[in-house]
Amino acid sequence: MADGFDAAGKVAVVTGGGSGIGQALCRALAQHGIRSVVVADRNVEAAWRVAAAINETYSHGPALALELDVVESRSVEAAVEKVEAEIGPIDLWCSNAGIHAGDGLGDTSDWRRSLDVNLMGHVNAARAVIPQMARRRNGHFIVTASAAGLLTDFRCAPYAASKHxxxxxxxxxxxxYADDGVSVSCVCPEGVRTGMTKPNSLKAGVSSGFLEPEDVAREIIEALKTRRFLVLPHPRVAEYEQRRAADRENWLGRMRAARRRLTQATPSAAAS
Ligand SMILES: NC(=O)c1ccc[n+]([C@@H]2O[C@H](COP(=O)([O-])OP(=O)(O)OC[C@H]3O[C@@H](n4cnc5c(N)ncnc54)[C@H](O)[C@@H]3O)[C@@H](O)[C@H]2O)c1
Structure with a gap:
């Protein structure tokens, strides 16, 4: 397998491409000369808007919109079949769609929806696309997880657990799949200014560390070039993760203190 990633001539699919990080990634891929980028989203109007805006900017018209619900395995399989038949073999699948559902321990529906999108969405995509990539001995599969998947999310257990x-x-x-020529990357940002974080008052409280979706897209493109697994747009996450591994008790104490600071929670208010 060739080193790195040269977008020229390649076909990419970005789930959740209709907004936020996915949208920025679609644009970044177009900017790097991708042959085709499929903006795949449950919200097909948003996908159309993103694809149209990209095609206005790049004269070779690289973007296409596709309605896709990553929770439905049949919908994901059909998307893979359609793209491979009508455009060409998929070189890059960015499994980026995600949701943030519930507060605290959440309810059963928050857990089901979080696990369906934030875990099974990736499983459905991996099952549909990785075997073909492995047969061709070439492909990239990118999972947008979160720093919450390495550390935690103070506010939302379904999000933290589904991202882990x-x-x-x-x-x-x-x-x-590395020995079959398929490289996998895992993107773990902290706060990014997108529709997902707008209503989140706790995250807004730490907004000084927020990145723009374009910053995350840039890091993903760099990781593709070097085939790096872990993509940490906020470099401090690496340090936090090391602290967690080195001394779990100490890390938990620090996290409790950080949570108290950010939520100003009293012990009696802590269980939501
Ligand atoms: N914004 C942040 O602070 C942040 C931090 C870390 C990780 N992330 C992760 O980044 C990814 C992108 O999130 P974002 O911040 O850009 O949010 P966003 O809400 O702006 O975008 C998410 C997109 O996913 C789509 N989507 C949701 N469920 C879907 C489904 N079942 N099928 C297809 N599309 C679906 C939505 O329609 C939307 O266009 C998510 O996985 C999120 O968990 C975000």
Whole structure:
């Protein structure tokens, strides 16, 4: 397999491409000369808008919009079949769609939806596209997880747990398919200014560390070039993760203190 990633002539699919990080990634891929980028989203109007804006900027018209619900395995399989038949073999799948559902422990529906999108969305995509990539001995599969998948999310247990599961899946895929020529990356940002974080008052409280979606897209393109697994747009996450691994008790104490600071929670208010 060739080193790095040269976008020229390649076909990419970006799920959740209709807004936020996915939208920025679609634009970045177009800017790097991708032959085709499929903006795949449950919100097809948003996908159309992103694709149209890209095609206005880049005269070779690289963008196409596709309605896709990553939770539905049949919908994902059909998307892969359609793209491979009508455009060409998929070189890059960016499994980026995600949701943030619930507060605190959440309810059963928050857990089901979070696990469906934030974990099974990646599983459905991996099942549909990785075997073909492995047969061709060429492909990139990118999972947008979160720093919450390495550390935690103070506000939302379904998000933290589903993102930990996404990181574990990405590691498994990387270990399993590297020898077949498929490289896997796992993107773990902290706060990024997107529709997902707008209503989030806790995250707004730490907004000084927020990045723009374009910053994350730039890091992903760099990781593609070097085939790096872990993409940390906020470099401090590496340090936090090391602290967690080195001394879990100490790390938990620091996290409790940080949570108290950010939520100003009293012990009695802590269980939501
Ligand atoms: N914004 C942040 O602070 C942040 C931090 C870390 C990780 N992330 C992750 O980045 C990814 C992108 O999030 P974002 O911040 O750009 O949010 P966003 O809400 O702006 O974009 C998410 C997109 O995913 C789409 N989507 C949701 N469910 C879908 C489904 N079932 N099928 C297809 N599309 C679906 C939405 O329609 C939307 O266009 C998510 O996985 C999120 O968890 C975000």
């Amino acid at each position: 599961a996404a990181v574990a899946l990405a590691e498994w895929l990387s270990i399993t």
